[in-house]
Amino acid sequence: MSRDTYMRLSLPARIQRGVLLATARIPEGALAFLGRRAPVNSDGERVAPELAAIGWANDNVPGLNPFQGEVAQSRLQTDESGVSMAEVLPPLAVEEDLVLDGPAGPIPATRYRSSTESAGLLLYFHGGGFVTGSRISHDAFVRRLAHGTGLDVLSVDYRLAPDDPFPAAVDDAVAAWRFAVDVAPRWGLDPARIVVAGDSAGGNLATVVALQVRGEAVTPAFQLLIYPVTDQAADTPSRREFASGFFLTADGIDWFTDRYLPDVDQRTDPRCSPLRAEDLSGLPPAHVIVAGFDPLRDEGLAYAQRLEEAGVPVTLRREGSMIHGFVNMTLISPGARAAVDRMCARVREAMAAVAQGGPASGA
Template sequence: MSRATAVKLPVPMKIQRSVLLATAKMPNAVRARLSRLAPVNADGDRLDPMLTAITLASKYIPSFALMGKTVEESRRSLDLNSAMMAESFGPFAVEEDLVMDTAAGPVPATRYSLDGNGRGLIVFYHGGGFVVGSRVSHDSAVRALAVASGADVLAVDYRLAPEHRFPAAVDDSVAAFRYAVAKAADWGIDPNQIVVAGDSAGGNLAAVVAQQVRGDDVVPCLQLLVYPVVDMSRKRPSIHEFSTGFFLTEADMDYFRETYQSSADDVSDPRFSPLLAESLSGLPDAHVAVAGFDPLRDEGLEYADALEKAGVSVTVDRVGPMIHGFLNMGLLTPVARDSIARMGEAIKRAVAAA
């Protein structure tokens, strides 16, 4: 077991987890009846009934909100809440905590291999607005991706703001990919079969890494972008439609942007807002997953469209009933698990093609 990602839930959260486990097993007929009470967005998507409950909890129970009173409290809360809602997996053959010695400095990471014979490698960057989140909060998510794809995973703990503002996270993320390329053979992996992946802020970093290493001898075979934030220079309709009440809020995004940036000019830097890159041609194939009730939905779709127009092969998974963060919610709803399965298939295809 990875010591760096182990979490011990307090007793009240163990009880909450038991309730979630029981509720998640509700019959489909009951789920269908409850869904009639769920909100519907402007595109006609109906929110998953389990996630309706989660959004209500995040609105009225402070510990369920993404951001708390302090950054440290928020980081700890996200780790615990993610563990409470995490799917359970048996031990992996390899769960190795390591520190990557990179040009950007030491970068902690955890390497996972389901059976010791990974079919490719996923270099994964966690979400959390560049401020919260960790390999702890996303331990279950990366395990789910490993199971779905058969690939090994390298979960990267890049530096966070406000202690380390832009471009620290980018520097760590690019260095981590290049470290993985250099170490792949030692891990029994073909370096040409490496995927860059991430959710939310991590999706931003995966997209940025794909752009930044475009001229390297080895580039990713796929960019897996899960509800990515790709343009912080302006707001789109979805951030107003889902401004509050759906876990991630407009105020959260404003805070994350202001906390991450080193100056106001950063928002136009393609390393900050990858959608603003001068050219997207020549980038790896992409699989982009977006949630129907997510402030970031529209920019994720816009980035997928821009990639496609630049000649990049793109698959889009528009998961209508989901909210931001559903990669961590496979325990709660089969809709999230089905989307993760499609991510796994996209990884398999890319690795096989490489």
């Protein structure tokens, strides 16, 4: 069992979990009824009502929004929120806490394996705006990934801002990639079957790792990019349309960006804004997921288009009823569970293609 990903909840968080568990028992028929009055975006998509409630509470319940105030408190809130929303999932065959060698010291990580057999390795970078988030906040989701993909999952605690601003997270992510390539044979895995993946800030790191190691002897077999940050200097219609009310807000994005990239001139660097890279050719096949009610939606769409224009095999999944962060909301949201199941199926398809001697095609 992993000791590093265990967290004892405070009394308020235990109360919150009780409320969430009760919410999870609301029949889908009732959710469908409630959904008739849920907000609709400019593209005609309707948000899932249970996720609309999360967005409303984040904006209106004092002390619930983790994307403001003191960084230490925000990190605690993010971890507690992740644990409060964690599904109870079947046990894993392997849960192993590790320490990797990083450019500035040890990098903690945890390895998960669903069964005695594994089809490859998925290197995972958690979300949290490069400021919050951890293996704890994303423990339930990476367990779902391990079960759903049949791959080992290596979840990495890269350095966070403002203690360690850009490019510390990038340097740690690349170091974690090199560790994964080196350790895969010892785990009985083929280094040619490694997926880079992440959500939000972690999706950004996955894209940047793929760019940083392009042309090397071993490169990722596939990219799983879940509502990724791709342009730190973006001003898109989705950032304006969903500036408030849907969990991640414009103020929250500014709070993260100011801490990760205090030097405004760095915000167009392709190592933090991969959408601004001049050349995206030669990258691994990718699957990009965007949420219909997410300020980051448009830059995810734009990145998928840039990959396609560069000749990279890419598939795009638009989860129209979802909000930012939905992979951590599967306890209460049937739609989020279905979306995660779809992304796991896409990874399985990609790895099956690699096993047959071809690329992990986006087709």
